[in-house]
Amino acid sequence: MNSNKKFLIGCGFFPLLAILFFYIGYTMVSGGVSLSTAKYREGTWLAISPSGTILDFSELQRDGFFNNRQTSVDEICRSVRLAARDGRIAGIIIRPRFAEISYAGLNEIAAALTEFKQSGKQVIAYLDMAGQKDYLLCMQADKVYMEASASAGLLLEGVNANILFYKEMLDKLGVRFDVVQSGDVKGGGEPYTRTSLQPTTRDNIDSVLKARYDLMISDIARIRGQELAKIKAVFEERPDLFITPSQALEYGLVDELINRDAMLSNYGITKDLLVSVDNYQRMTVPSLKTENVAILNLNGTINPGGSVFSEHSISASEIQAMIDEINTDSSIKAVVLRINSPGGSALESEHIHYKLTQLRSQVPVVVSMAGVTASGGYYISTPAHKIIADPYTITGSIGVLMIIPEAEGLGRKIGLRSQNVGYGKYSGVMDFLGKRSPEVLRSLQRSADSVYIEFKSRVASDRNISMTEVETLAQGQVWSAQAALDKGLVDGIGGLKDAVAIAAELANISDYGIMILPAQKPFWHIFRNQRLLPLISSFLTAQSPEAVDIAEAYTRQRFSTNEWLYALPFEIDQ
Incomplete structure (x- = not known):
């Protein structure tokens, strides 16, 4: 290895080493603080403000340095359950912003919030610009507030499945796929061989979507104390894409329109009485016993x-x-x-x-x-x-x-050919540029x-x-x-x-x-x-x-x- 290469490797190695030492020091300092004795005073509110992708569970610890992911559903639930037993925590305030949480994850958080409310503490929620899953989370609160400004809005979309079909594009490229399946409705190959779903596949997808849609509407109506038909009309008959604050109040989706600062003032919540779930969750550890x-x-x-x-x-x-x-x-x-x-x-x-x-x-x-x-x-x-x-x-x-690709047509278009030389009945059978015989497909x-x-x-x-x-x-x-x-x-x-x-x-x-x-x-x-x-x-x-x-x-x-x-x-x- 010449000296120039050694120099370049050294230039890359030592900064990496410095970063690693810095990270180790960072984690030792941050990890050395006992969060269980953190000075949250009595009357503190736990703030849950999810945005972006919220994982159900993550194997990687959050450290705020290399791994700055959002708090997971598992961590949120553990925080809520700990807060229910924490005498310093007076309540929970939820303020999501287009959070992507699985429906099952939302149910897990809802179960934890129910336990929290059973402790006699309050849960309030605040919406400004929010999506469907934000609302499904917020509706679990005792009171749902919304920004009164016309620039605020709520987007309730319903449920759907979107399937992208590649066949026409692949035909133009000279690429095709052999799809071998057992199960008439196992439609994973249809995007490669069709331009739309076969009726049985579509009917099957429709059935699970309908079940999910009906369940969601029923949950909203039950939790918000509204007529089922009224909530269904919100999804199917409202005039505009975004629900305005006044419409949200009219539909019974929220309880009051108010500025966020005014809402906090009404509850006596100051900035020093808010602790983010990101910080609070680090106090939570699984409770182990003899069994x-x-x-x-x-x-x-x-x-x-x-x-x-x-x-x-x-x-x-x-x-x-x-x-x-x-x-x-x-x-x-x-x-x-x-x-x-x-x-x-x-x-x-x-x-x-x-x-x-x-x-x-x-x-x-x-x-x-x-x-x-x-x-x-x-x-x-x-x-x-x-x-x-x-x-x-x-x-x-x-x-x-x-699903097996075959690109003989593409090869002809661009002047790419292959020739197999071998022994054995099935030698070269998976050649990307060759067609498979009916015998092989059988x-x-x-x-x-x-x-x-x-x-x-x-x-x-x-x-x-x-x-x-x-x-x-x-x-x-x-x-x-x-x-x-x-x-x-x-x-x-x-x-x-x-x-x-x-x-x-x-x-x-x-x-x-x-x-x-x-x-x-x-x-x-x-x-x-x-x-x-x-x-x-x-x-x-x-x-x-x-x-x-x-x-x-x-x-x-x-x-x-x-x-x-x-x-x-x-x-x-x-």
């Missing part, structure tokens, strides 16, 4: 080895690490799997299924389904003794899919059918349902939580707290603590384990969620080729 229920957070796409782009992925190796921790802790008497996954690799789902089947032979296992627990997500749920779905859960999608279909039968047999065995009945529930169909309950795919509807209570009952314990896995880790742990891309992903999530969406879309596409998938074939706002 505990472990909550395993399983979020994201099911991929072998996890995702290089995000901490939010599920793999057998990561689950095994958590199981090993459970096996070494005799205080853990039951396990709750909090699953939020559209599925992914079929083989990895089977590996996880095996590990969870082994786990259920040791301790009671209960699944708590979050926003989407479908396809592979449902596959890994079935070993549980009980499955509890959130009211807004989308589940099912029992089917198999493989072979792949037989394989898909075999994998599909295995999926159905797991459901039949674990859920004690006949194969004939499973077939009527399968075919790639998705189900709302209530439909899944009616058809025996789940055992109940409720939140994470309900699932924990059921797990404790199965374990015959009453005085128990909660252990959360995986444990949150600081930056240096990620650096030590060479998991830098998840860290970058967390930073991007805070700055630009769209960048992470692109990266995750690439990951999904990568695992959509040459591998059998148990994957939800479309995306619905969670």
Whole structure:
């Protein structure tokens, strides 16, 4: 290596080293302060002000330096429950700003706020420019206030699923896809082979959207004490996109129009009597006892080895690490799997299924389904003794899919050709620039059918349902939580707290603590384990969620080729 190269490497190495030493010092100083003795005086209000993407759970600790993500749903809920017992906290004020929170996450926060109100403390909410999920959070308050200015507004959109179709574009490029699937409604390949959804797929999507829409309208009407027809008219008959403050008051969506400073003054809340949930949540730690229920957070796409782009992925190796921790802790008497996954690799789902089947032979296992627990997500749920779905859960999608690209036409357009020289009946069969023969496609279909039968047999065995009945529930169909309950795919509807209570009952314990896995880790742990891309992903999530969406879309596409998938074939706002 010449001296110039050594010099350049040195220029890069020493600044990096300086940053690391600075970070270590930063975390030691910030971490050395005992937040449990923070000087919040009596009469303090906890301020919850979510904006941007709010994760259900994050494995990465927030440090305000490298990882400046928003406080997660899990952290908000723990803060609210701690505040209910904290004599210094007089109430909670909610002021969201176009926060992206899953419907299941909103339900978890709502449950925590209900417990808080039961302590006799107040919850108030304030809206200025707000979206639908902001409102669904704020409506849990005792009083909902809104800025009176005409520049304020509320956007209630309803629910929808948007599917992008690529076929016409691909035809122009000379690219096509062979889609092999088992399950007539497993529509993941339709965007590549059609210009619109086939009627059965559309009807299935419509059914889960209708169930979610009806549930949301019913929840708003019930909580706000309004007629169901009146709330439905707000969504379907109002004249303008944004609901003005005066309209929000007229529709019964808010209780009073007032300037924020005036509202705070009415409650005697000064700036020094406000503590942000970002700061307060650092006081919260899981309450462990001699007997505990472990909550395993399983979020994201099911991929072998996890995702290089995000901490939010599920793999057998990561689950095994958590199981090993459970096996070494005799205080853990039951396990709750909090699953939020559209599925992914079929083989990895089977590996996880095996590990969870082994786990259920040791301790009671209960699944708590979050926003989407479908396809592979449902596959890994079935070993549980009980499955509890959130009211807004989308589940099912029992089917198999493989999508294989072929670009012979593109090759001709740009003068790119390939020639295979080899031995064996199937040598070169996955050539990107060559067409697959009908014989190969028939072979792949037989394989898909075999994998599909295995999926159905797991459901039949674990859920004690006949194969004939499973077939009527399968075919790639998705189900709302209530439909899944009616058809025996789940055992109940409720939140994470309900699932924990059921797990404790199965374990015959009453005085128990909660252990959360995986444990949150600081930056240096990620650096030590060479998991830098998840860290970058967390930073991007805070700055630009769209960048992470692109990266995750690439990951999904990568695992959509040459591998059998148990994957939800479309995306619905969670």
